[in-house]
Amino acid sequence: MKRVVGIGGVFFKAKDPKALGAWYRDHLGFDLSEWGGAVFEANGSNNEAKTAWSLFPGDSTYFAPSTQPFMINYRVDDLLALLAALREEGCDVDAKVDDSEYGKFGWVMDPEGNRVELWEPPKA
DSSP states (O other), X not given: OOOEEEEEEEEEEESSHHHHHHHHHHHHOOOOOTTSOXXXXXXXXXXXXXXXXXXXXXXXOTTTTOOSSEEEEEEESOHHXXXXXXXXXXXXXXXXXXXXXXXXXXXXXXXXSOEEEEEEOOOO
C-alpha cells in the first residue's frame, strides 16, 4: 500500500495572520486567496499537484493536541486504509475523520508530539 504521495499543505500559527500574509504577498509574491492562504500548483491543476499554504491565528486549537505552531498536511491515496494500518502499528491516530467537498482528512501524532494531517483529495 502506498502511504504518503506528496505534501498537501503547510500550516503555521501567526500572531497577526493578516499582516504576516500581507508580508508573504508583498515580499515573496504569494497569491493570497480570500480565505487568507495560497495554493501552489505544480505539473498542472489537478488536486494531486496542489499544495496549500495557510496561516492560523496564534490561539488556534486546530493543531491540538500538539503544542507546536505548525502542521504539515500530506497527500495520501487511501486515507481509511492508511489510518487502519497506523492504528495496527500502535500509532496515536485521531478517531475523527473529516469528509467534505475538499476530500477526506485524518490525523496522527508523531512520536515528538507533532500533529500530522493526512489528506485524500476528492476523486475527479
